[in-house]
Amino acid sequence: xxxxxxxxxxxxxxxxxxxxxxxxxxxxxxxxxxxxxxxxxxxxxxxxxxxxxxxxxxxxxxxxxxxxxxxxxxxxxxxxxxxxxxxxxxxxxxxxxxxxxxxxxxxxxxxxxxxxxxxxxxxxxxxxxxxxxxxxxxxxxxxxxxxxxxxxxxxxxxxxxxxxxxxxxxxxxxxxxxxxxxxxxxxxxxxxxxxxxxxxxxxxxxxxxxxxxxxxxxxxxxxxxxxxxxxxxxxxxxxxxxxxxxxxxxx
Amino acid sequence: xxxxxxxxxxxxxxxxxxxxxxxxxxxxxxxxxxxxxxxxxxxxxxxxxxxxxxxxxxxxxxxxxxxxxxxxxxxxxxxxxxxxxxxxxxxxxxxxxxxxxxxxxxxxxxxxxxxxxxxxxxxxxxxxxxxxxxxxxxxxxxxxxxxxxxxxxxxxxxxxxxxxxxxxxxxxxxxxxxxxxxxxxxxxxxxxxxxxxxxxxxxxxxxxxxxxxxxxxxxxxxxxxxxxxxxxxxxxxxxxxxxxxxxxxxxxxxxxxxxxxxxxxxxxxxxxxxxxxxxxxxxxxxxxxxxxxxxxxxxxxxxxxxxxxxxxxxxxxxxxxxxxxxxxxxxxxxxxxxxxxxxxxxxxxx
Ligand SMILES: Cc1ncc(C[n+]2csc(CCOP(=O)(O)OP(=O)(O)O)c2C)c(N)n1
Ligand code: SF4
Ligand SMILES: [Mg+2]
Numbered sequence: 081x082x083x084x085x086x087x088x089x090x091x092x093x094x095x096x097x098x099x100x101x102x103x104x105x106x107x108x109x110x111x112x113x114x115x116x117x118x119x120x121x122x123x124x125x126x127x128x129x130x131x132x133x134x135x136x137x138x139x140x141x142x143x144x145x146x147x148x149x150x151x152x153x154x155x156x157x158x159x160x161x162x163x164x165x166x167x168x169x170x171x172x173x174x175x176x177x178x179x180x181x182x183x184x185x186x187x188x189x190x191x192x193x194x195x196x197x198x199x200x201x202x203x204x205x206x207x208x209x210x211x212x213x214x215x216x217x218x219x220x221x222x223x224x225x226x227x228x229x230x231x232x233x234x235x236x237x238x239x240x241x242x243x244x245x246x247x248x249x250x251x252x253x254x255x256x257x258x259x260x261x262x263x264x265x266x267x268x269x270x271x272x273x274x275x276x277x278x279x280x281x282x283x284x285x286x287x288x289x290x291x292x293x294x295x296x297x298x299x300x301x302x303x304x305x306x307x308x309x310x311x312x313x314x315x316x317x318x319x320x321x322x323x324x325x326x327x328x329x330x331x
Numbered sequence: 332x333x334x335x336x337x338x339x340x341x342x343x344x345x346x347x348x349x350x351x352x353x354x355x356x357x358x359x360x361x362x363x364x365x366x367x368x369x370x371x372x373x374x375x376x377x378x379x380x381x382x383x384x385x386x387x388x389x390x391x392x393x394x395x396x397x398x399x400x401x402x403x404x405x406x407x408x409x410x411x412x413x414x415x416x417x418x419x420x421x422x423x424x425x426x427x428x429x430x431x432x433x434x435x436x437x438x439x440x441x442x443x444x445x446x447x448x449x450x451x452x453x454x455x456x457x458x459x460x461x462x463x464x465x466x467x468x469x470x471x472x473x474x475x476x477x478x479x480x481x482x483x484x485x486x487x488x489x490x491x492x493x494x495x496x497x498x499x500x501x502x503x504x505x506x507x508x509x510x511x512x513x514x515x516x517x518x519x520x521x522x523x524x525x526x527x528x529x530x531x532x533x534x535x536x537x538x539x540x541x542x543x544x545x546x547x548x549x550x551x552x553x554x555x556x557x558x559x560x561x562x563x564x565x566x567x568x569x570x571x572x573x574x575x576x577x578x579x580x581x582x583x584x585x586x587x588x589x590x591x592x593x594x595x596x597x598x599x600x601x602x603x604x605x606x607x608x609x610x611x612x613x614x615x616x617x618x619x620x621x622x623x624x625x626x627x628x629x630x631x632x633x634x635x636x637x638x639x640x641x642x643x644x645x646x647x648x649x650x651x652x653x654x655x656x657x658x659x660x661x662x663x664x665x666x667x668x669x670x671x672x673x674x675x676x677x678x679x680x681x
Contacts, residue, residue: 101364123529144537158396167650187385
């Protein structure tokens with residue numbers, strides 16, 4: 081009998097803590113698959129966020145450093161400078177990376193720090209109960225934008241990927257979603273290219289993963305996916321935003 | 332060993348290299364920037380890492396990452412920059428990560444000024460950041476002691492897996508004095524088998540800074556407070572200077588202690604017997620010896636370059652047994668020998 085699907089070795093065999101329909105679990109599984117395929121579990125160090133995925137260290141069978149809200153890129157820099165041969169990645173939510181931690185991620189990209197950042201954009205602060213994030217789209221209702229986000233009060237949705245692409249130090253930047261099998265495949269390729277970019281020493285890499293937060297969007301899981309496709313993807317277009325010359329293919 | 336004339340900031344930097352500092356993360360702020368400048372030149376010569384971060388916040392979390400990776404790490408700053416590092420210092424304490432943090436403190440609050448001050452005493456010894464934790468705080472008073480306490484800071488940080496603050500001030504950072512670099516042989520330290528280096532065949536490891544279960548967090552806090560208890564038993568350091576059977580016990584640390592030594596000498600010429608207790612460790616605080624000497628002297632005079640901070644710890648130590656007087660200059664002003672002596676004479680009626 082041929083095995084066509086199994087749990088990646090790097091994904092620890094235990095239930096996720098996430099809500100039904102949340103994509104944190106799926107994103108972490110894809111990272112685990114890529115770590116297995118590249119056979120880098122032994123030399124990979126993850127840096128966790130503060131947010132719903134604060135238990136990521138329970139999910140992936142690699143070394144982890146958990147730190148402060150938004151500062152994972154700085155912590156990852158400290159680790160990478162201490163251990164230049166290691167593969168270092170941060171895993172961060174949109175509040176973490178695009179609000180409080182904006183300075184750290186921008187400078188990481190500008191420096192061309194050889195780390196990979198995986199950024200789960202669910203257009204809200206999930207863990208604290210669905211407040212407005214810089215990534216919240218216009219008219220989206222959250223607990224701190226109860227009438228919908230208004231541009232004249234709260235500005236525009238933050239397109240971090242595009243912004244970081246401008247930095248000379250960034251080598252690979254992509255935005256993906258996990259709403260369909262084809263897109264999941266593409267997402268995995270992007271995650272792989274990010275790691276390969278780091279491995280090749282080409283500079284900073286980031287994969288933004290659009291993800292539903294059914295709980296805080298107050299939608300059943302399936303409708304949350306549909307809402308994401310209809311409303312979020314048009315604001316945050318999918319695709320590879322920047323691919324520096326020499327970034328290896330994800331084969 | 333050769334004596335060389337060196338600026339305090341440069342001396343700390345050189346001592347850090349000799350202490351085996353693997354990585355330094357800084358951000359410029361007067362009056363400590365020479366530490367960064369010196370290390371930017373010297374660390375690469377030693378095959379070590381110097382890095383100028385985009386902010387003090389970033390630099391303390393770079394320290395956090397490099398310390399988690401098992402390396403000897405240092406950062407330095409002053410006043411406002413140290414305030415920005417406080418969240419990270421709390422995280423270092425919570426993750427039990429060793430790191431050395433130098434504060435060449437300056438006048439505050441706010442942007443304040445760049446003159447020497449001791450107004451960050453509370454911030455250093457009472458936690459500074461959020462939560463139940465302690466940081467070992469060393470208070471050098473000469474350039475030589477900056478060197479010696481830098482060696483010690485790295486050792487204590489590793490020994491207790493705890494952040495250590497060297498609390499100097501702008502005067503110590505900027506002054507030049509002859510120093511000897513003579514690194515002591517500290518007892519061996521346990522291997523950092525907790526370090527996050529990638530699994531490389533072993534079971535995975537992780538560094539945490541939280542426990543969402545209150546029972547778990549209380550247990551953890553009890554554990555680190557046992558560690559602090561041990562620190563309080565084993566690491567108190569102080570200097571006693573001056574006359575025995577004094578009429579008054581002076582207490583002061585760092586730059587102020589230098590002034591108080593002159594006060595003790597001048598008072599002696601006037602027939603006034605004074606003794607100085609100079610805390611070298613500000614946490615753990617030398618409470619027992621202060622209590623003992625205070626009772627012998629009958630009164631205490633605490634002098635600081637702030638509005639009155641360490642005096643609270645002195646009063647706790649004395650516990651009402653004898654009067655505790657205070658004289659402080661703030662905002663970057665430095666108490667003079669004459670003014671201090673005059674106040675002492677007024678109190679003693681001499
Ligand atoms: C300094 C600091 N400020 C605020 C918080 C509270 N906080 C915890 S998680 C979070 C936002 C998380 O949102 P996001 O990064 O988008 O992650 P998600 O839960 O949506 O995956 C906030 C504000 C904190 N822990 N630390
Ligand atoms: S609150 Fe949102 S982000 Fe958090 S676990 Fe639930 S669905 Fe996921
Ligand atoms: Mg979020």
